[in-house]
Amino acid sequence: MSVQQSSLEQQALSYHAQNYQVNNRPGKLEIAVTKPVNGQSDLALAYSPGVAAPCVEINKDPAKAYEYTAKGNLVAVISNGTAVLGLGDIGALASKPVMEGKAVLFKKFAGVDSFDIEIDETDPDKLVEIIAALHPTFGGINLEDIKAPECFYIEKKLRERLTIPVFHDDQHGTAIVVAAGMLNALHLSGKAIAETKLVCSGAGAAAIACLDMLLDVGMKRENIYVCDSKGVITTSRTDLNAEKQAWAKDTPAKTLSDVIEGADAFLGLSGPGLVTQADIKKMAAKPIVFALANPEPEIRPEKVKEVAPDAICATGRSDYPNQVNNALCFPYLFRAALDTGATQINQAMKRATATALAEMARTDGHFGTDYILPTLLDPRLLTGVTTKIAQAAIDSGVAKRVLNLADYQNALNSMAL
Numbered sequence: 001m002s003v004q005q006s007s008l009e010q011q012a013l014s015y016h017a018q019n020y021q022v023n024n025r026p027g028k029l030e031i032a033v034t035k036p037v038n039g040q041s042d043l044a045l046a047y048s049p050g051v052a053a054p055c056v057e058i059n060k061d062p063a064k065a066y067e068y069t070a071k072g073n074l075v076a077v078i079s080n081g082t083a084v085l086g087l088g089d090i091g092a093l094a095s096k097p098v099m100e101g102k103a104v105l106f107k108k109f110a111g112v113d114s115f116d117i118e119i120d121e122t123d124p125d126k127l128v129e130i131i132a133a134l135h136p137t138f139g140g141i142n143l144e145d146i147k148a149p150e151c152f153y154i155e156k157k158l159r160e161r162l163t164i165p166v167f168h169d170d171q172h173g174t175a176i177v178v179a180a181g182m183l184n185a186l187h188l189s190g191k192a193i194a195e196t197k198l199v200c201s202g203a204g205a206a207a208i209a210c211l212d213m214l215l216d217v218g219m220k221r222e223n224i225y226v227c228d229s230k231g232v233i234t235t236s237r238t239d240l241n242a243e244k245q246a247w248a249k250d251t252p253a254k255t256l257s258d259v260i261e262g263a264d265a266f267l268g269l270s271g272p273g274l275v276t277q278a279d280i281k282k283m284a285a286k287p288i289v290f291a292l293a294n295p296e297p298e299i300r301p302e303k304v305k306e307v308a309p310d311a312i313c314a315t316g317r318s319d320y321p322n323q324v325n326n327a328l329c330f331p332y333l334f335r336a337a338l339d340t341g342a343t344q345i346n347q348a349m350k351r352a353t354a355t356a357l358a359e360m361a362r363t364d365g366h367f368g369t370d371y372i373l374p375t376l377l378d379p380r381l382l383t384g385v386t387t388k389i390a391q392a393a394i395d396s397g398v399a400k401r402v403l404n405l406a407d408y409q410n411a412l413n414s415m416a417l
């Protein structure tokens with residue numbers, strides 16, 4: 001571990017611990033009360049006897065829960081800790097800092113309240129039952145860091161059962177941001193997406209969804225090579241799940257180093273340090289290197305630039321330019337979904353998000369190889385991206401509330417976050 005790394009880790013531990021600056025509690029968030037509770041008369045409304053009145057109304061009409069409770073602005077961030085960042089299966093409890101972090105971003109960037117829920121269960125069917133049983137509390141479910149292939153089944157079953165949005169962030173959030181970043185990187189490097197050769201390291205939750213989304217925006221399956229922990233995904237392998245089989249290539253190649261020759265783009269959604277400078281040297285001119293494993297990418301940008309100075313590099317981290325991270329979209333997707341009463345987050349909403357993010361970076365004067373996407377702290381994101389998602393929800397027929405988009409834009413502009 002370098003001195004710099006160890007110092008970052010010490011700072012991070014101190015940041016999360018008690019006594020960090022003014023907040024005297026461990027962790028990163030707390031719950032706030034939103035109504036006056038100043039005297040006996042307020043108590044009689046907030047609690048007994050007054051609280052019975054909204055209960056009775058909700059019992060008569062469940063939709064009233066959105067009028068009388070926090071449900072309509074409340075998202076569950078749910079993990080079982082089986083694929084936590086690139087740390088792997090570290091269990092439910094150890095995933096809590098990440099889930100609290102996601103809750104912080106929901107609130108900070110889009111005013112969405114969330115509870116982080118870490119569930120000590122790995123059986124997919126049991127997890128589905130637990131989450132389905134919890135769902136009345138929430139307006140949406142954000143699944144996080146649940147490993148593949150179980151995550152595909154869990155999300156599908158929950159989407160079939162529930163009428164609130166269920167969204168596996170590592171799949172779809174990542175896919176949206178990768179698509180937006182890749183479109184802009186290809187634009188800068190002058191490469192045509194239909195002819196782009198891509199090599200992907202990882203064939204899990206994030207990678208499979210990203211590859212599907214890249215097809216959706218114009219990449220060709222025949223130009224994409226995928227590797228997992230056993231090497232290249234080929235038709236001769238007998239150990240592939242259904243999601244991997246869709247990417248199997250009829251090739252004698254065995255390793256990432258075998259297939260990266262001449263590749264225009266690399267997408268890493270696997271683990272730390274899995275790509276070498278020798279691999280990068282084999283890539284085409286102006287290579288695009290999205291090394292997105294967190295916290296440690298497949299290869300660091302400075303290592304890429306040493307051997308390919310014209311490369312466009314991205315990581316999932318906040319301490320390098322070009323942060324390609326699902327945090328750039330999940331707060332706004334849920335903001336729009338909750339506000340429109342969307343029953344799901346569909347492909348139209350995902351496409352609208354990717355397009356809005358890509359356009360936002362292209363049109364603000366900074367666009368370039370070190371600025372392919374807006375940064376996470378860009379104040380334009382809330383209004384600019386959320387309005388486009390809300391419009392897509394309405395146009396594609398999943399919204400229960402049809403908003404006046406000009407009014408909605410103004411309301412987002414005036415949100416104090």
Ligand SMILES: NC(=O)C1=CN([C@@H]2O[C@H](COP(=O)(O)OP(=O)(O)OC[C@H]3O[C@@H](n4cnc5c(N)ncnc54)[C@H](OP(=O)(O)O)[C@@H]3O)[C@@H](O)[C@H]2O)C=CC1
Nearest residue numbers: 083085086148203204205206228229270293294316325326
């Ligand atoms: N920047 C961002 O926004 C995001 C980044 N990520 C990062 O992507 C990574 C994967 O996350 P996720 O998809 O959720 O996890 P999964 O557990 O679902 O998938 C991990 C994948 O990595 C593969 N893998 C592990 N070791 C190697 C190796 N040596 N060579 C090639 N592939 C390997 C696994 O292979 P196998 O199938 O054989 O087990 C598996 O396909 C993590 O580092 C995570 O932090 C994830 C989401 C968002």
Ligand SMILES: CC(=O)C(=O)O
Nearest residue numbers: 084085170294325326
């Ligand atoms: C960013 C994220 O969700 C991950 O690395 O898992």
Ligand SMILES: [Mg+2]
Nearest residue numbers: 085144145170
């Ligand atoms: Mg994640």
